[in-house]
Amino acid sequence: MSTPPSHEAQRAELHAEVVVRAGVAAEWELPARHPAALLLTDRNVERVLPPALRALPRHVLAPGELSKTWAELEGVLQALDDHGLDRDGLLVCCGGGVVSDLGGLAAHLHRRGIAWDALPTSVIAQADAALGGKTAINLGPSKNSVGAFHAARRVLVDPSFLESLPEVELRAGFAELLKTAVISGEPLLAATETLSPQGLRSAHPEALDVLRRVIDTKLRLVQADPHDHAERQLLNLGHSFGHAFEALALGSLRHGEAVGLGLLCAARLAHDGGQLEARLRAALLRWDLPVRRAGDLGELLALMSRDKKRRGGALSLVIPEAPGHVELCPGIAPERAAEGLAAVLA
């Protein structure tokens, strides 16, 4: 009896391949060892699919976070079943973070796990969501509360997709670049501060360099701690605060916009006299990203205490003491979190 390559091995080793290059999406082809594939995409991305992907049977989502639901996940699983994909099947996810979060989870669950390829099309998906194997959907207001670890076999990051990305999406993505740059340290943060929306959209060499270094930073943290018990949690910088704003906004705030607000809240808790907070606020303003937001303090704190990052009932927050010096701080009291929220509450 022959033993096919284990899909667990691929999961443990994370991605077999991550390529960052303009034009790489157009080179995608169905690998010989996968007799069947299904494409998952959304109605916006469907208009700019590379030819090889257009040839695949497809399942198309409505664009946006509101598709990251239990019902849509069932729809993808049903499509995989209807198309007769067995354990050798491949799910190809071409789209933003919603497509890779939802699609990766469907790939994980279909017949107890099939391989998937990621072709991320938004800044957030290219810099963050499609990398590292975290997949999830939202359960009602509980963001990403249902999920699994299942890394895409290949991640093909093609900046050409950014040319047709809506302006607001491009701008929101900048906040995720900024987040990882703060974690990385002064050199990458300084480089990120010089980015312009037009440079990012046209994949200017300096922008592509920032994107590559952000991706490397994320992959290093993920490799050190694939299942999110230690170092990887630093990537939650700005997210505990951000998720609360996002949940409260019920779709009217983009994920990246929420992360930008969250960054300011987290920076407010640093003991640096407000230096980093001021730099981050200036950077967000240059990209026309929100730096103030109305919201009920009690509701926001309640949402944060429901967030999955708390452990053992206590609130854990990631605090950026300085670029490159970011710390996971467990046992934060609500009063302290409220101080952070004051950085942006209108």
Next chain:
Amino acid sequence: MSTPPSHEAQRAELHAEVVVRAGVAAEWELPARHPAALLLTDRNVERVLPPALRALPRHVLAPGELSKTWAELEGVLQALDDHGLDRDGLLVCCGGGVVSDLGGLAAHLHRRGIAWDALPTSVIAQADAALGGKTAINLGPSKNSVGAFHAARRVLVDPSFLESLPEVELRAGFAELLKTAVISGEPLLAATETLSPQGLRSAHPEALDVLRRVIDTKLRLVQADPHDHAERQLLNLGHSFGHAFEALALGSLRHGEAVGLGLLCAARLAHDGGQLEARLRAALLRWDLPVRRAGDLGELLALMSRDKKRRGGALSLVIPEAPGHVELCPGIAPERAAEGLAAVLA
């Protein structure tokens, strides 16, 4: 920053503990490292819960395979969220195979994986379903098509639960014992043939010995191949045929009854002159289990070709050439499968 024990480690090493002993369920207590727990059970088992489990908040399913659905899985995940279980939480699954299949999957998905304990209460769950980390639900007629690998941390097999098991459930469970005994070899098969329903129900020492050896056989195969690419597939003996009968019956055939029919179909394909088939038929008849079944041949074959055990489009069947000599045979033609079905088709 401290590193909590990885739940991946526990998954990879399979169960941290498997105990087979009368009275072990009554000794269950909430481990110190899990601050919160939720009990998953069904309405039948709810009446015979040990005191420590009665003290837990609980989510109760309707008994039976029809609860193994996408909607019920969402219900369990919602309950885990409503009870505020975080990544340190524990799901305790006390019930038959449906409870452990569904509950194990919910534990896998809640906040990307929490620990779970299994207290299996039926013969099938004690001998098979709760062991080895396969979890799943059905997606419409596609049996176990959505699932994951997530082993219970502890499996407490308490034969005392069998005292109150409905007679038909007890009898159906015998088919799973018989299946594993055929895989194990002549000594365990001979011992299993001497079992009586009364002996099993009262956990007679000889019955307990058979149960222990069946469990050991399963765990050995699972340990050799946790993710079901090779040796573990032998445990599918009788299941490709059985699942087809089960799907066609829409709930009127128990899983164990279907496995019994499937065993006869698989044995029909052996080149032993019908010896093993005759022994298995005699054993099933002694336990009042069905050995004939009406069904449309074309429908059954279509269901088998949709079964998740096929790989690369071909039908793979497990054929018992003799006790202890069971083989996974890929590339089986539908005509050959039809010969197997003839063993039981009325």
